[in-house]
Amino acid sequence: MLRLDGVTVSFGGVRALDAVDLEVADHETVCVLGPSGSGKSTLLRVVAGLQEPDEGRIRLSGQDQTLVPPHKRGVGLMFQDHQLFPQRDVGGNVAFGLRMRRASRPETAERVAELLSMVGLPGAQRRAVATLSGGEQQRVALARALAPQPDLLMLDEPLGQLDRGLRERLVVELRALFSRLGSTVLAVTHDQGEAFVLADRVVVMNEGRVAQSGTPLEVWQQPASEFVARFLGFDNVVDATVHGDTAGTPWGKLPVPDGTPAGACKLLVRPTGVRMTAVEDGLPCTVEARTFRGGDAAAVTLLLQPRRGPRLEASCALREAPEAGVSVGVAFDEQEVVRIGG
Numbered sequence: 171m172l173r174l175d176g177v178t179v180s181f182g183g184v185r186a187l188d189a190v191d192l193e194v195a196d197h198e199t200v201c202v203l204g205p206s207g208s209g210k211s212t213l214l215r216v217v218a219g220l221q222e223p224d225e226g227r228i229r230l231s232g233q234d235q236t237l238v239p240p241h242k243r244g245v246g247l248m249f250q251d252h253q254l255f256p257q258r259d260v261g262g263n264v265a266f267g268l269r270m271r272r273a274s275r276p277e278t279a280e281r282v283a284e285l286l287s288m289v290g291l292p293g294a295q296r297r298a299v300a301t302l303s304g305g306e307q308q309r310v311a312l313a314r315a316l317a318p319q320p321d322l323l324m325l326d327e328p329l330g331q332l333d334r335g336l337r338e339r340l341v342v343e344l345r346a347l348f349s350r351l352g353s354t355v356l357a358v359t360h361d362q363g364e365a366f367v368l369a370d371r372v373v374v375m376n377e378g379r380v381a382q383s384g385t386p387l388e389v390w391q392q393p394a395s396e397f398v399a400r401f402l403g404f405d406n407v408v409d410a411t412v413h414g415d416t417a418g419t420p421w422g423k424l425p426v427p428d429g430t431p432a433g434a435c436k437l438l439v440r441p442t443g444v445r446m447t448a449v450e451d452g453l454p455c456t457v458e459a460r461t462f463r464g465g466d467a468a469a470v471t472l473l474l475q476p477r478r479g480p481r482l483e484a485s486c487a488l489r490e491a492p493e494a495g496v497s498v499g500v501a502f503d504e505q506e507v508v509r510i511g512g
């Protein structure tokens with residue numbers, strides 16, 4: 171459906187996009203994930219035709235888009251701040267794209283009613299935009315973007331402004347909606363949790379380049395670089411040398427899973443793979459901080475200062491969590507030790 175080849179966009183000396191290759195298949199939801207300034211919005215703008223690339227090609231359904239103006243590209247774009255027209259009611263907002271396409275009145279009314287039901291706001295046509303909650307506005311913006319049935323729906327931080335509970339609920343609803351409609355979606359977000367729920371595939375960006383692309387599970391299980399690992403929230407990353415079934419690290423020898431390629435590399439230790447032992451049985455550490463995280467497992471995050479090597483983050487259940495200031499030993503679970511980059 172969508173294909174970018176070597177797309178580059180520069181602003182002065184900054185390469186907002188640097189030779190980006192990207193594909194989105196029919197009916198696929200791809201989420202572009204990355205820190206602020208990594209080029210996510212520029213990517214959407216270039217596909218929508220709101221920004222011209224300096225180099226590279228963009229194709230939609232096999233057709234080169236270089237000379238195609240934005241309104242003829244068949245893409246729907248929902249912006250970060252969802253900018254509804256305040257002077258129009260809900261129905262007027264949703265009908266906007268249909269009017270532009272010169273749909274008849276009865277046809278428009280029917281489609282607006284259908285879309286509002288779909289986003290969970292049946293019968294809201296006459297409501298004023300100012301009377302809507304943030305979540306309701308977001309749904310109206312989505313209905314407006316879906317109305318002209320774009321070949322490709324693009325969402326820029328679709329749930330950006332909403333509080334956490336609402337985001338968690340809406341993102342699940344969105345996923346179900348896109349799957350029911352068979353939509354092809356390219357969404358950007360800086361929130362990995364949101365991307366992992368919504369996406370069939372995630373694309374992690376860093377400084378205008380694609381750092382990794384894969385299913386949420388692939389990216390989580392096997393981050394391609396230290397950047398991706400840290401972006402996903404994993405801070406236990408060290409230089410290591412793998413030899414057989416162990417790796418030499420600043421924390422001493424760590425077990426690694428069978429088949430880990432030998433040689434110098436970066437190693438990630440997931441916090442759940444850092445287990446508490448008696449001081450004499452493991453790497454001696456002092457508990458520097460203890461943070462209760464809640465969640466299903468009543469998890470606690472521990473910040474440990476080992477006798478040697480950088481700080482370690484550990485995750486354990488509340489009932490097993492030592493107090494701050496206590497000395498503990500630490501052992502490593504090989505299944506949670508990952509060689510970065512394969």
Ligand SMILES: Nc1ncnc2c1ncn2[C@@H]1O[C@H](COP(=O)(O)OP(=O)(O)OP(=O)(O)O)[C@@H](O)[C@H]1O
Pocket residue numbers: 181184185186204205206207208209210211212213360
């Ligand atoms: N119109 C512009 N003029 C100059 N520089 C720009 C322009 N648009 C973007 N940039 C720069 O290009 C880089 C990428 O910006 P972009 O908005 O695409 O990032 P982003 O990943 O969407 O960030 P955010 O998550 O903060 O929205 C940044 O360094 C930004 O300052």
